[in-house]
Structures are given as C-alpha cells and as structure tokens.
Amino acid sequence: MRRPAPTLEEVARLAAVSTATVSRVVNRSPKVRPDTRKAVEKAIAHLGYVPNRAARSLVTKRTDTIALVVSESESRVFSDPFFPSIMQGISSAIADTELQLLLLLARGEREHVKVERYIRHGHVDGVILMSLHGDDPLPRALTEAGIPTVLSGRPRPGERLPYVDADNRGGARAATSHLLSAGRGKVGTITGPLDMTVGVDRFEGYTDALRDSGQRLRKGLVEHGDFSKEAGARAMKALLRRHPALDGVFVANDPMAIGALETLQALGRRVPDDVAVIGFDDVADAATTNPPLTTVRQPLEVMTEAMAELLLRRIDDASVDDEFVVCPTRLIHRASA
C-alpha cells in the first residue's frame, strides 16, 4: 500500500553522512566533496527520496508554488480561447523547476477576499494574474503587499505593474494598413469593449493606420461589440446599413469576425471581393471559416514563457518591479482579405 515517504534522515543513514550534508546535496550547495555527493545521490536514488515540501517551506518560508489567479466576477475567462494555452504555457515553463502551479479562481466578492488573504499570507511565492476588467483591485493590492506578480495583459494606463502583452495596437495597425494598402477605400472596424485595454489598443491601432494613410477617423465606420460572435454579426449589419459601400473591416477578434463573415454571406456580399475582413487572435476555427479568415496572431507561447520568466526573476529579485514585455504579432494571410 502506501509506504511512508523516505526522509532526509533515512538517506543520511544509508549514505553514512549527516542530514545536513544530504540537505546540502539536495539543494546543490557547492560545499560538498564530489565523492560524498556521489554517495548521497546514490542513496537518494536508491530510496526514491523526494523532499517533503511542507517541512521545507516551514523553514525556508518559501512555498515553491505559484498561483495562476483568475480574477473575474463572471465566468467569461473560461470562454477565453487562450486560457488553456496560457495554462499550458506556464505549466511547461515551470516544468523543470520545483515549482507547482496552483489555480485560484476569484469570482465574486467573497472569493476575492479569500484569495487575497490566502496570497498575502505567503502561501504562494508569486502570482500570475489574469484579470479582464480594468477596475480590479487585486493587481494593485498584491503588488502593494509585496507579492511578486505579473499581469497577463497590459494594466490600465497609469498603473505600473509588470506585465506581458501582445502588441495589440501594432497588430491592429498592420491589419488595417493591409486593408488600406490593398486599395480598400472604406474600411470600418468592429471594436471590442472599450473598458478593456485590448479593446482600446486594437481600436487605436485601427486609427493609427487610418492616420498613416492620411485618412480621418469617421465615427460611422466604427461599431462596438463584446467579443462574441453574435455581437460581430450585429455590428456588421449596422455597419452595412450605414455604409453600403463599405469594402473592408477590421474586427477586433475572431469570434466577432466569424459573426461578421456570416452576416456578410447572409446579405449576399462576397468576401473578400466585396468586403475584405480581418480578425484578430487566430483561433482554431479561423482556418476553416468560409472563406478562411485572415487574422492577426499573437505569439502565445512566447508570451506565456515570458510571463513565467518575468515572474521567476521577480521572485528571486524583488527589485525588478516594473518590467514588461510586449510581443510582436503577425498577420496571417488567408482568403478573407
């Protein structure tokens, strides 16, 4: 059945050294003679020894645990197609450390309080925070409490917190420019919610591109959506009603772009002949829409790796405190534009 796990002491006895020495070997201290080390390692392997984390944390005050905190009142995060990738990315970034990944969901006031208290009491060494709405008090609370924290996505303007984000603005700009430079004269946009930085950034990228090509932003060419497919469909209809001659649209994310595509098809517009469409995110479905969706891809793996790396750096050097990483995006050319 369940044999009690071997302890440091047993290893020490087997290797005929003291527990202190074994501990030094386990923790890679340089002050151990090679042959002693060898002997200890043999004993460790023989017994299948694995250090007891509880005992270790008790003395080191470190927990070797980092938390992925999902701070969201609703369950929107779970419909975020990137959430799984992010988890996977973090998980593989820490795969060859001793770190473990704790998942903390903070929905609603009560859980928020619980999570914050839990973290503040030093139960985790660091936090990666996914939080969608801007007025979340958690990011600030944690950093003020001195807990190493890294945000997924740019914080609100004015907040200085370490974060990793895609170059949403640059990506949007590139997408829109692509439309414009292909001779499209009337390019609209369907934005995301403007209370999220992603929403704002992608919209600003659109206006950047307009400005680059000497055009003015026309309010009638802008529709807002909430990142859902239905919102995209709805917004597309509105745009078309106001501007029947519209010939290009930059959509702030793929689900909305897919909704737009369907509306376009239903209304008999050919894509890309009549209207060119570019989305953002390159979700799995984007490759199989009709026509396949041209979209902007974020380097998800690079981003998660960067988050993990930034966090680890912050954990062992608290002075690092307002770094950030912005990752370049890439336009994936498919048939819709």
Place this chain on the structure above:
Amino acid sequence: MRRPAPTLEEVARLAAVSTATVSRVVNRSPKVRPDTRKAVEKAIAHLGYVPNRAARSLVTKRTDTIALVVSESESRVFSDPFFPSIMQGISSAIADTELQLLLLLARGEREHVKVERYIRHGHVDGVILMSLHGDDPLPRALTEAGIPTVLSGRPRPGERLPYVDADNRGGARAATSHLLSAGRGKVGTITGPLDMTVGVDRFEGYTDALRDSGQRLRKGLVEHGDFSKEAGARAMKALLRRHPALDGVFVANDPMAIGALETLQALGRRVPDDVAVIGFDDVADAATTNPPLTTVRQPLEVMTEAMAELLLRRIDDASVDDEFVVCPTRLIHRASA
C-alpha cells in the same frame, strides 16, 4: 510591506490561552468552552490569523490540496471545450473547504514520471484525473498506490475505478430515436474515435436506437471522425456519396456536427428538410449555427460537483473504492432536427 503572518502563538497570547486551545478552536474541536472559543475567535479576527499550511501538513500528513491531473501526451485536452468548465466546477465545489486546487499536466514520458512520483509521495490528498486515451497507466498506478482518485469519464471496460461520466450511450440513443421517430428512414452516424470510451458509448447509443426501432445496423451508414470539425465535414461527404437518400445523421460531437452542417449547406441540402442533424455536447457555438444545432447536453455542473464530492468522500473514507456516477443527458431541441 510584507508583515510576517501571525502565528498560533501570538493568537494564544492575545487570547490568554494556550496554543493547544487556539488550535482546537481553529479545527472546530467540540471540547472548548463557548466563552473561551469566543475569546479566541476574537483574537483570530483581530490579528487576521490564517493557519500556516506547511506547518499543519507537516504534522497532519495531509496537504489539503487536490490535484487536477491532465494526463495526455498531446495537448488535445486543451482544445476540449469542457476543460475550462470542469476546472471551474471543481474550483467552486471546493470553494468553501480549505482545499486548494493544484494543476498538474503530464505530457510526455518525463512529466508523467514526475507527476506520478510527486503524487505518490503524498503531496496531494486526492486526484481528479482527466485522461483521454485509454491505455494511460496513471489511473491504475494511482489507485494501486492508495491515492484517492476519481476519473473524469468512464475507464476502459474491465477497470474498476471511481468515475463520473455522462450517460453518453443514453444520450446518443435518445438523439437517434428522435430522428427515427420523426420518420427519418435512413439515419446515419458520424462516430468519434473508437479508442475512446466516449466514442464507443455514443456509437452504441446509436445502434441501441436502431435496434429499438427494429432496424439493423448498416455499415455504410457509419463514418468515423476524430471529433474535429474537418473530420465531420469529410465524413458527411462520404456518407452522402454512399447514400444520397440519407435523411438524418447523428454526429458524436458538436464540432463534427458543425462541419457536417457546412458540408450539407455547400452541397445544397436543406437542414432539416432534406437531412436532419443532431450533435452532442451543446458547445457554445451550437446555438448560433445555421440552422441552430439540435444537440445533446451533458449536465456539466452536476458532473463536476459529483466528481469533487466523490473525491472528498474517498479522501476521508478510503473504503469507498469503486463508486461511480453516471449523469443523465438532455436533448436540446433546436432547428437542425
């Protein structure tokens, strides 16, 4: 900055009792006089005391941590639309316990070994295992090691492990029967991979329904897919080629059903007039396809709650060892059938 967390001893001093008493209060031992308890609770609240898990585990040998283990060589799990829901479900099921959710990904041989060793060494109190392919050694290894474990999804036939699953067979049978009893004479199916129990179960549900209505299984009416949208499209084409008069199809999951729908549309078949389609899972997109997809829904919340509950029971009573829960599914009537 980061004030050291208050300890039991400080609470004891403030409440003018011994640490033992405080501990008893914290652990809800009944042998404490109400007024003493009151005083201690006041001190706890005043200091914002939270027990140190490391110290506690060290003596109790419990970790108050359960792991969600995702055992999969590839990253398929992450494309599983239910994965987030499951996480969310477990997370809320343990929300008002002291338990924490640890996420362990085991891809590849190396991580598998690491995860197994980690778990065997008592670093978690219990495990919820999501594993897609049938020949995974982990489920058996864990149960044999005496680690309380609950599977998400039915294990291979012959394995006796506690699990929670949807009534895939019943759901498939109901869906197919619905098609049959609506007068569809030639009902085919697109199955999932038959090396997964879900795949097999849903296929058997189809044959059950056929048998119920006195029909024989016709091999030509069966196509296999890998649960992807493209596979669904491909399979649909094959089915139609062989049986142009096909007037109904039960598809083993929604993405494949969506693929099938698109093929049907591309080939000019009207849904449901010419061909009725029923999917399985009720993914978010199912409601917005054209026409909206009739599908079978699993009671995801009920299922995850059941998993958590089963696991907790197993944790404090190891004798419970081959229970399982099968949750009824529901046919969601929309326009496609």
Place this chain on the structure above:
DNA sequence: GAATTGCATGTAAGCGCTTTCATCCGTGGA
C-alpha cells in the same frame, strides 16, 4: 466533607527540513 469523576485546558514532543555554528581534518608555512 472527602473521594471520585468528567471535562476544559495546558504542557511538551515531534513532524522533516534548513542553517548557523562548532568541530574536525589536512595542508602549508615557519
């Protein structure tokens, strides 16, 4: 009123580890 009981509370050991400090041994210089 003394002896007994029962219950609340306190004392203290010890969980497995890291780390400080002391100890020991071999080396090289005088």
Place this chain on the structure above:
DNA sequence: TCCACGGATGAAAGCGCTTACATGCAATTC
C-alpha cells in the same frame, strides 16, 4: 615539528502546528 588556516562535515536549534497526555478544577456522589 608545530601552528594557523580553510574547507568539508556534523550537532542542534527551530520553523508553526497538532495531539497525546498530564493537570486542575468543578460537579457529583456517598
């Protein structure tokens, strides 16, 4: 040959908690 030195190793304390056991007090019994 002796001493000083430095580097490897060991002894032991202590991290914050739970719990077996001891203790003390009040209520109960005769």
